[in-house]
Amino acid sequence: MTCNEAESLLLIQHGADPAPDGDLAAHVATCAACGETARKLRTLESAVRSLPVPAESSEARLRFEALLHSQTAVTPKRSIAGRIVRSRWAAAAAVLALAIGGGTWGYRAHESRNAVASAEALDTVVAWDLNLSQTDSPDQRRRLMVEGADAVKQELTRAGLDENDRRDADELIHDGVTLADGTDPLVQADHFSQVADLLADKMDAASRKSPKALDRLGQTYYTVVSKGIHRNLDRAAGVDSPERQKRLERILQRNQQLQRKIEAILAKDQGNGAHPHLRKALELHRKRQAGGRKAQEIH
Numbered sequence: 001m002t003c004n005e006a007e008s009l010l011l012i013q014h015g016a017d018p019a020p021d022g023d024l025a026a027h028v029a030t031c032a033a034c035g036e037t038a039r040k041l042r043t044l045e046s047a048v049r050s051l052p053v054p055a056e057s058s059e060a061r062l063r064f065e066a067l068l069h070s071q072t073a074v075t076p077k078r079s080i081a082g083r084i085v086r087s088r089w090a091a092a093a094a095v096l097a098l099a100i101g102g103g104t105w106g107y108r109a110h111e112s113r114n115a116v117a118s119a120e121a122l123d124t125v126v127a128w129d130l131n132l133s134q135t136d137s138p139d140q141r142r143r144l145m146v147e148g149a150d151a152v153k154q155e156l157t158r159a160g161l162d163e164n165d166r167r168d169a170d171e172l173i174h175d176g177v178t179l180a181d182g183t184d185p186l187v188q189a190d191h192f193s194q195v196a197d198l199l200a201d202k203m204d205a206a207s208r209k210s211p212k213a214l215d216r217l218g219q220t221y222y223t224v225v226s227k228g229i230h231r232n233l234d235r236a237a238g239v240d241s242p243e244r245q246k247r248l249e250r251i252l253q254r255n256q257q258l259q260r261k262i263e264a265i266l267a268k269d270q271g272n273g274a275h276p277h278l279r280k281a282l283e284l285h286r287k288r289q290a291g292g293r294k295a296q297e298i299h
Contacts, residue, residue: 001027006034010041114162115206115213121159122202123220125169126195128152129176130227133188141179149173168198185232190247192228193254196221200261203278207269214265215275221262222277225284229255233288252288259285 006027028034128148135141156169175191199221206213233251262282266275 003027003031003034006031007037010034010038112210112213115210116216117159118161118165118202119206119213119216119220121156121161121165121169122172122199123216124155125152125172125176126199126220126224129172129179129192129195130223132176133179133183133192133228133232136183145177149177168202172198185235186244186247186251189229189232189236189251192224192232193251193258196224196229196258197254199224200258200265203265204261207265211269214269215277218275218277218281222281225258225281230284230288255285255288259289 001023006024009024010028028038128144128151132141132144132148135144152173156166161169172195175194179188179191199217203214203217203221206217229251236248259282262278262285266278266282269275
């Protein structure tokens with residue numbers, strides 16, 4: 001048996017014990033180069049088996065094996081040279097499949113980590129924003145604005161957000177500063193309806209990357225809708241000017257748009273979890289629409 005023949009047979013067996021084939025076993029035992037190849041193949045197989053298994057690996061393996069079977073099932077018996085060529089193609093295909101599968105899994109894991117980091121960073125900004133809006137004392141609001149903004153910015157720096165997520169977070173901080181100048185519930189409801197719109201877009205993107213990020217954003221979204229929008233609409237002192245009337249109409253129109261966005265996200269992601277916070281937020285949107293613009297009816 002030549003070294004080329006032994007190498008091809010080793011590739012077919014993926015570095016397994018060559019004892020079932022007497023000629024191969026004898027060659028590996030006496031050839032230092034082929035013995036080293038067998039050792040490396042066993043090491044490689046052990047390393048691959050220790051890797052985390054991607055969720056789609058079973059289906060991908062079955063498809064790959066079926067493809068190989070379809071290519072070889074009706075092939076008549078050939079010479080050892082023919083088997084060598086075929087085995088090398090099969091080994092190359094297996095290596096390529098492993099490389100593509102591992103690369104895809106690694107990319108998805110990276111995307112998921114980034115999505116979770118973005119969700120956690122946005123939650124930090126929104127929590128500061130809500131605390132600022134719910135503080136009655138002007139002095140406390142100003143102190144929270146200064147001290148809290150610095151702490152939030154440091155947290156964002158540690159999160160290592162990409163350019164788009166950092167820009168969105170910085171805009172939320174900038175817009176939140178305006179809440180320190182007043183406590184008009186209608187102004188606050190308008191502000192948080194814009195925050196909710198941003199979160200809805202982030203959730204739509206997260207639904208394709210990370211269920212964990214989607215759930216985290218869903219919790220933040222529900223808090224914004226319940227405490228930032230609807231609580232302030234219920235506290236509104238009435239519509240006493242054309243400007244406030246336009247602001248209220250804008251809020252209610254955005255509420256309807258948000259309702260459609262959340263319905264679409266839940267419909268698209270219904271197979272990946274219950275998303276209880278999103279469903280509670282959706283219920284709030286529906287109640288607001290069914291209420292006949294409650295804030296307009298005050299006074």
